[in-house]
Amino acid sequence: MSRIHDRRIYHQGANDFGRGEPVRLRFEGYRLRAYANEPVAVALLANGVRTASRSLKFHRPRGVLCLGGRCFSCLARVDGVPNVRTCRVACRDGMTVRRESAVPQAGCDVLRAFDFAFPKSLEYHEMFTRPAPVNKMLQRAVRVFSGGGDLPDRAAPAPAIREKAVEVAVIGGGPAGMAAALTAAAAGARTLLVDDAPELGGHLVGWPEPLDGFADGPAWIQAQLAALDKAGVEVALGAECLGRYREGFWAFYADGALTLLTPRRTVLATGAYDQPPLFPNNDLPGIFSTRGVSKLVHRWGVRPGDACLILGVDDLALSLAERLPEMGVRVVGLATEARQVAGDPDRAEKIRGRGVPIFLGYRAARARGALRLKGLRLEPLDGGEPVDAPCDVVAAGGPPAPSWELAAQAGGNVIYDAARGGFAATCDKTGRTANSDVFVTGEMLGAAPALTAAARGRAAGLAAALDLHPDETVAAELRRTTEN
């Protein structure tokens, strides 16, 4: 870590961006300024720390990609517990954060030598398999040289396992999940909404644009929270669904304890995973998903770097291109393989007018840098001169991959569906899967704007409640919802 400086935006006062009380983090011999509501990953980025850990085999630097609990690239040791997703844990005064899997430390790891020694690949299946004593010795050495963290300082306690039954469980609290829970409760079902994040809203917590008459994502979420409260929906946050067990319950892990939940109907709204782009050095810290950058900027008010290249030219990309310069981050350009701008063309024209180039028909060829991102090389698809864009941040758009795991575990039929952007469970118009008690909705049906995802959620919520509480008005509403 060469320099520590605060990358936060302060404009209103002490509690900008709902950061909470100032606290101090103990980080590898430094004391870092942090705030009580900030996730540890955000506090590290705000202090200029990009490398969260080193990778398993090659000891390449790893840093945050998605900032949404899905990429597992922000793992670090927190208060003696290894491999904690730092984007999911809020800072606490005196908290100790250490990066793992590195000698002597992740900022400068001598084991990176493996990356240089094996520049193409590490075919460990065929290395030193004979003679047996050498193989035995190397097997032992491998555990020392590979990453994965050390054992925890203390054994975890084993608290009692709780059991809970509910009529409709909605797993995932983004726009679709909130809408599903609202409609299910309004149709008379006793409804529980569970999310693994510390706050509801999914990706909308970082949505900077006006939405359905509200100023931005967070404002829209506030309105939904009030409606959920009024409808009597029970909300559980910070509870991660571990899966569906054969006995028919869903297991949740929260605060060190398990809860086994048996709902009569389940609506899965676990969204879609931001995907890393594919090009050489695609794993360098500083390469984020566009939604990850947007969350860092809009939710937490932290500058991701000094110069940003944006891959993709949709509305979120254009919005970032407008907002980043206001925060003092230079936008080096926007690039897409498409020949046209996917977002509002007038807006794109205005951004061009400010001297920000938009590269249409260009692909990202490779990232430059060894420890930190230094630039991205763009190549025109139809030949011609490549462009080297110097930058220390890349916001990579591209379609997210639907989540499918819980649906598959519950007996859903999961297929590769290119139109949905990956693996997805087959379902009817309401989202009902091969297991008729389980629905999939929202971005599990493919990437969608928030309001489309919410409309899908409404259909699933109505259908789930209707199974349990037959009602002609609700049935008519469901027909209307699924007709469009």
Added chain:
Amino acid sequence: MPRKTIVCRCEDVTADEIRASIAHGLRDIESLKRFHALGTGPCQGKMCLVNLARLLLEAGIPAAEIKPIVSRPPGAWTPLAAFAGRKAGERS
């Protein structure tokens, strides 16, 4: 400078390794998982499976033949202690 395209961020599997394995006849995700361990790391395939499917499509394998890995709980890592707790009324 090493220039790796990382497909699996958890297990450090490169696109070159995957392409070589596909050429060697590992033409489905399950076999690739068993050989390279991708999909078995902390993210359980969230970051790699779709890029892997793209590499299989690129190698001419039809979409209908591409199946994901088998997903089993727990989908996120959990201290074993959490499973050692007792249910209400359960005796040791």
